[in-house]
Amino acid sequence: MTALKAHEVARFLTRPDLSEGIFLAYGPDTGLVRETAQTLVRQLSGEKGQGTEVVTxxxxxLDADPSRLxxxxRTPSLFGDKRIIRVRGATKSLVMTLTEIxxxxxxxxxxxxxxxxxxxxxxxALVDAARFGRSLPCYADSDETIAALIRDTFSKNGIRADGDVVTTLRETLGNDREITRRELEKLVLYAAQSKVLTVEDVVTLCADNAALVIDQIADAAGTGHAHKLxxxxxxxxxxxxxxxRLLATSLIHFNMLRRLRAEVDAGRSARDVLDNARPRPHFSRRxxxxxxxxxxxxxxxxxxxxRLQTATGESRRKPALAETLFRRTMLALCMAAAER
Structure with missing residues (x-):
């Protein structure tokens, strides 16, 4: 009986202590579940996967006919001495069949x-209790594990990442393993020749550029920088x-500022308020x-x-004037900030 803890899974995958039996990768991070299963297939297939047949x-x-499993x-491999059966989206309908195995x-x-x-x-419960069973929990990555994955990927591919690249990626990608892997593969391919990545490369290739420019609008207005706005x-x-959309997101921004300002007025420092804000602001905006x-x-x-609510209402009544209303309102807010 071996039920691994989440932090033990990575070590187990480098050297599984079973060469046969039932392995259950489960958890809310479907990308990590899939990656864990793929790693197990590679590890248990042996060197270069020779002599192994994989059935998926x-x-x-199988829900309609679990006995197929x-x-x-029990069917001997046609091509070698090892047989791996992989089941995606496994459910408890397989419990009776697995009990026999x-x-x-x-x-x-x-x-x-x-x-x-x-x-x-x-x-x-069945896999946890089985002598030839291992359960592998796959939970969402933390900031630390995402950062380690990024550094390891770049190191293996001989890529030098400039200063804030890892931090920018960690803030941009979230914690879904499949999305993270896909974005890292894109960056590795991009830097295949230069072997160098900059923050600008990451922003261009991975960030939601529309979201970034919306943040830039709000911050330029809020800090009183008319040219940047x-x-x-x-x-x-x-x-x-x-x-x-720009009006709506600007209203959200200033409402968020008002909520955070209330905490500052209650005696907390601006830095402490931002450290504990949810959702957490991107570090580049701090x-x-x-x-x-x-x-x-x-x-x-x-x-x-x-003012933003009034402009939003007017833009809905007169959609053709939405851009003019937005520019005029944001410039007025920008000038108000500049005078402070």
Whole structure:
């Protein structure tokens, strides 16, 4: 009986202590579940995968006839001495069939992929209790594990990453393993010749550019930088971002500032408030947001929100004037910030 902890899975994958039996990769991070199963297939296939036959099922295929799994597990390989059966989307419908196999796998390897299972789930309980069974929990990556994955990927590919590349990627990618892998593969391919990555490369290739320019508009207005505001609005309009979306997101920004300002007025420092804000602001915006919390009082932010609400209402009644209304309103807010 071996139920691994989440932090033990990576070490187990480098050197599995079983060469046959039932392996259950489960958890809320479907990308990590899939990656764990793929790693197990490679590790248990032996050097270069020679002499191994891999049979893959979708869980739905077996739900109607779970006995097919037992037939496959007991069927000798046509091409070698090892047989790996992989089941994606495995459910408890396989429990009875797996009960027949768990104590005597006869050389078969069964790798199951499942969602987030509780300890009482019949499928997980069976594998947890089996002598020839290993359960591998796959939970969302933390900031630390994402950063380690990024550094390891770049190191293996001989890529030198400039200063804030790892931090920028960690903030941009979130914590889904499949998305992270896909984006890292794109960056590795991009840097295949130069072997160098910059923050600008990461922003260009991985970030949501529409979201970035919207943030730039809000921060330029909030800090009183008219030239930056004009440039950011022109980029947004040039990228076909709807002016009504720009109004809506600007209103969200100033409402967020008002909420954070209330915490500052209650006696907390701007830095502490931003450290504990949810959702957490991107690190690249920290200085701009701290400055805005110093510049804007609660009454001024209330007035800004009122102006944006009025402009939003007018833009809905007169869509053709939405861009003009947005530019005029944001410039007025920018000038108000510049005077503080």
């Amino acid at each position: 099922f979708e869980g739905a295929e 037992a037939v496959e597990a 768990r104590d005597d796998p006869q050389g078969a390897v069964i790798i199951l992929e499942a969602g987030n299972l509780t300890p009482k789930d019949a499928l997980r 004009d440039d950011a609005i022109n980029r947004a309009i040039g990228n076909a971002v709807d002016p009504q 200085n701009a947001l701290e400055q805005q919390l110093r510049l804007w009082t609660d009454p001024a932010l209330a007035n800004a929100c009122e």
